[in-house]
Amino acid sequence: MFWEQLLNGLTLGSTYALIALGYTMVYGIIQLINFAHGEIYMFGAFVGLFLVSVAGVNIFIALLGAMAFCMVLGMLVEKVAYRPLRGKSTRLSALISAIGVSIFLSTLMALIRGTNTTRYPEVMQIHTYNLGLIEISSLQLIILLVSAFLMVGLQMMVQRTTIGKAMRACSQDLEASYLMGINVNRVISFTFAIGSALAAAGGVMVGLYYNAVWPYMGMMAGLKAFAAAVLGGIGSIPGAMIGGVTLGVLEIFGVAYLSSSYKDAIAFAVLILVLIIRPQGIMGQKISKKV
Amino acid sequence: MKFQGKAKWVLLLCFVMMFSLLAGCGGSNDKTSSGGDDQETIKLGFLGALTGSVANYGIPGKKGMEMAIDELNDQGGILGKKVEGVYEDNKGDNSEIANIAMKYITRDKVVAMVGDPCTGLTKTAAKIAQDNQMVIFSSGATGDGVVEIGDYVFRNTLLDIYAVPAVVDWMMNDKGWKNFAVITSLDNGYSTALTPVFKQVIDEKGGKIVLEDSVNDGETDFTAQVTKLKKANADVLVFTGYYTEAALILNEAQKKNLDITLVGGDGLYGQDLAKLGKSAVEEKVIFYCGFSSDEPGAETAKFLENYRNRYKEDPDMFSAQYYDAVMILAKAMIEANSTDPKVYKDELAQLKDYPGVSGNTTFRADREPIKSPVCLITIRDGKFALVDTLPVHE
Numbered sequence: 001m002f003w004e005q006l007l008n009g010l011t012l013g014s015t016y017a018l019i020a021l022g023y024t025m026v027y028g029i030i031q032l033i034n035f036a037h038g039e040i041y042m043f044g045a046f047v048g049l050f051l052v053s054v055a056g057v058n059i060f061i062a063l064l065g066a067m068a069f070c071m072v073l074g075m076l077v078e079k080v081a082y083r084p085l086r087g088k089s090t091r092l093s094a095l096i097s098a099i100g101v102s103i104f105l106s107t108l109m110a111l112i113r114g115t116n117t118t119r120y121p122e123v124m125q126i127h128t129y130n131l132g133l134i135e136i137s138s139l140q141l142i143i144l145l146v147s148a149f150l151m152v153g154l155q156m157m158v159q160r161t162t163i164g165k166a167m168r169a170c171s172q173d174l175e176a177s178y179l180m181g182i183n184v185n186r187v188i189s190f191t192f193a194i195g196s197a198l199a200a201a202g203g204v205m206v207g208l209y210y211n212a213v214w215p216y217m218g219m220m221a222g223l224k225a226f227a228a229a230v231l232g233g234i235g236s237i238p239g240a241m242i243g244g245v246t247l248g249v250l251e252i253f254g255v256a257y258l259s260s261s262y263k264d265a266i267a268f269a270v271l272i273l274v275l276i277i278r279p280q281g282i283m284g285q286k287i288s289k290k291v
Numbered sequence: 292m293k294f295q296g297k298a299k300w301v302l303l304l305c306f307v308m309m310f311s312l313l314a315g316c317g318g319s320n321d322k323t324s325s326g327g328d329d330q331e332t333i334k335l336g337f338l339g340a341l342t343g344s345v346a347n348y349g350i351p352g353k354k355g356m357e358m359a360i361d362e363l364n365d366q367g368g369i370l371g372k373k374v375e376g377v378y379e380d381n382k383g384d385n386s387e388i389a390n391i392a393m394k395y396i397t398r399d400k401v402v403a404m405v406g407d408p409c410t411g412l413t414k415t416a417a418k419i420a421q422d423n424q425m426v427i428f429s430s431g432a433t434g435d436g437v438v439e440i441g442d443y444v445f446r447n448t449l450l451d452i453y454a455v456p457a458v459v460d461w462m463m464n465d466k467g468w469k470n471f472a473v474i475t476s477l478d479n480g481y482s483t484a485l486t487p488v489f490k491q492v493i494d495e496k497g498g499k500i501v502l503e504d505s506v507n508d509g510e511t512d513f514t515a516q517v518t519k520l521k522k523a524n525a526d527v528l529v530f531t532g533y534y535t536e537a538a539l540i541l542n543e544a545q546k547k548n549l550d551i552t553l554v555g556g557d558g559l560y561g562q563d564l565a566k567l568g569k570s571a572v573e574e575k576v577i578f579y580c581g582f583s584s585d586e587p588g589a590e591t592a593k594f595l596e597n598y599r600n601r602y603k604e605d606p607d608m609f610s611a612q613y614y615d616a617v618m619i620l621a622k623a624m625i626e627a628n629s630t631d632p633k634v635y636k637d638e639l640a641q642l643k644d645y646p647g648v649s650g651n652t653t654f655r656a657d658r659e660p661i662k663s664p665v666c667l668i669t670i671r672d673g674k675f676a677l678v679d680t681l682p683v684h685e
Contacts, residue, residue, distance in 0.1 A: 001518060001519070001522055004518050005515055005518055008512075008514035008515055008518060009515075011514070012512055012514070110342075114342065114346075115342045115343050115344070115346070115382075116342075116344075116346060116347075116563060117344075117535050117563065117567060119538075119566055119567045119568075119569065122569070126546060128546075128547075128548055135547070135548075137546055137547075139546065206511070210511035210512060210539060210542070210543075211539065211542045211567065212511050212535075212539055212542075212567060217511075220509075251512075252512075252514065252515045253515075255515035255516060256515045256518070256519060259504075259505055260477060260504065260505040260506050260507060260516070261477050261505060261507075263507075
């Protein structure tokens with residue numbers, strides 16, 4: 001049972017990781033906790049649902065479609081709700097603005113779709129493979145593979161491409177990057193787009209995996225992913241991946257070996273412990289501030 | 292002290308608002324206590340969720356209530372006065388229902404509140420109703436500690452303490468299931484109250500509980516619980532929560548190739564059960580309740596026909612119980628010749644062998660309803676279907 005529960009944990013954790021990446025990337029560059037990120041994930045799930053059930057497209061095309069839609073949505077949110085505040089007001093105002101966007105998006109979806117849970121249609125035959133120690137379903141396999149692919153792709157992009165270099169530069173010093181001729185606004189927009197696309201991918205896969213989407217699903221998932229990002233070290237991309245997977249596994253083990261009531265308690269107790277011992281998170285870098 | 296001037300105004304405004312509130316309360320209390328007798332129309336307040344996670348109970352309930360009110364008005368209303376329903380959506384939320392109950396009592400001046408279908412929410416509203424001497428008639432609260440709140444609190448639903456022994460008997464003797472897994476939804480008052488009832492009865496009848504586990508309402512990840520369940524070798528899964536989580540648990544079981552039947556209470560009675568569960572819930576879920584649209588008696592058949600004509604869909608237990616609740620209230624008011632809750636509540640408490648559309652109802656001396664029979668319902672071809680009816684022994 002241990003291995004099967006570990007697999008359950010890894011699957012759940014990789015969806016947390018996909019959402020956590022968006023938090024961590026945005027925080028890395030503009031030190032903003034984008035609380036609307038969970039709602040982007042929710043929108044991704046619903047756009048995917050729409051594409052599969054109404055437009056009737058293949059699930060992988062629906063996944064790409066949801067990612068594209070949320071890219072635009074993410075950039076739009078940044079442009080409308082954060083950019084006008086940047087530089088002119090305190091960081092706190094941007095945070096409040098983010099909470100506002102979060103509430104706006106979830107209630108908007110509740111108005112459109114109603115608050116009931118909706119089922120994702122069956123889009124594929126689910127096979128189960130017996131690997132001796134564990135049974136793995138094709139759905140779990142897809143989630144793990146797609147998440148891994150997206151995360152490796154992201155890491156490659158950040159490390160190997162020019163825009164990735166610009167992102168890293170911005171995360172080190174926004175003003176200096178601007179002075180060096182980097183189009184900072186464009187880099188920030190791009191960061192929001194990429195983060196939102198990853199969240200949308202997470203949303204579609206979660207909808208598919210648990211067969212259920214509803215307008216307020218982003219709230220809790222967003223909080224968990226934020227915790228995962230902090231656990232891994234906020235601002236660090238590998239940290240978000242590790243943080244997400246760790247949190248997922250911890251939660252599942254909490255249910256498996258203790259009780260459902262301890263699920264969140266255990267996950268967040270570990271979070272607190274890590275932050276006491278290592279305030280910068282698992283992969284975070286210590287920033288020494290000059291006083 | 293820059294704000295002093297402003298603060299004074301704010302303070303003044305607060306006082307004005309508080310006084311107007313107090314005045315409002317006082318005035319309305321006077322009116323309720325003088326009884327609704329001098330009003331033009333008789334108002335009934337609807338308690339139930341029209342949106343949110345328990346909307347599947349409230350929406351059909353509202354339809355049943357509307358139909359009952361229209362039928363009453365066609366027959367000339369209650370004591371010559373027109374009946375009017377007031378419908379607010381409490382979203383399944385405890386603070387919402389408290390606000391709505393206060394609004395019904397103080398502003399709308401209703402003569403009775405009908406609902407809520409959930410035990411926890413009913414208790415919240417019942418305390419307010421009792422304090423304000425207003426009759427509340429729940430059409431779905433099955434847990435304990437409801438009518439104990441006071442003599443203005445009524446309900447007409449099949450109680451868990453009567454239904455569960457019959458259902459456990461059926462599982463052990465008719466089905467031969469001896470090993471039980473029990474899953475509770477921890478943040479659900481209905482579920483945490485129903486689980487001990489099941490556990491006690493299973494124990495008494497010599498069944499074995501091989502796994503006890505829990506979930507939370509609103510969660511979607513049940514992989515860990517289902518993995519445990521698969522290893523537990525239970526004959527049947529007793530789940531005491533609501534329909535959404537039940538459907539998702541069975542979805543997960545199907546994905547993990549676990550073939551098990553889920554048995555529960557009327558918390559599973561929601562159209563979304565079939566919509567969310569699809570093939571995973573087909574003949575895989577059985578729940579008990581006090582109403583089935585299959586094999587109806589004469590009263591029920593007439594109700595079914597009218598309901599289908601009006602709404603182009605089948606009624607469920609909640610539509611039937613809200614309908615009955617309105618009719619029972621009307622009967623009590625007519626027999627007491629008063630719409631004052633203080634007067635007609637005593638008449639209401641005398642109800643005996645009322646042939647409602649949701650079965651026969653009698654109120655015991657402590658106002659607890661006795662309803663018979665217990666209907667066992669499953670899902671066949673995406674619709675609720677009757678499996679069996681069991682007699683209730685007091």
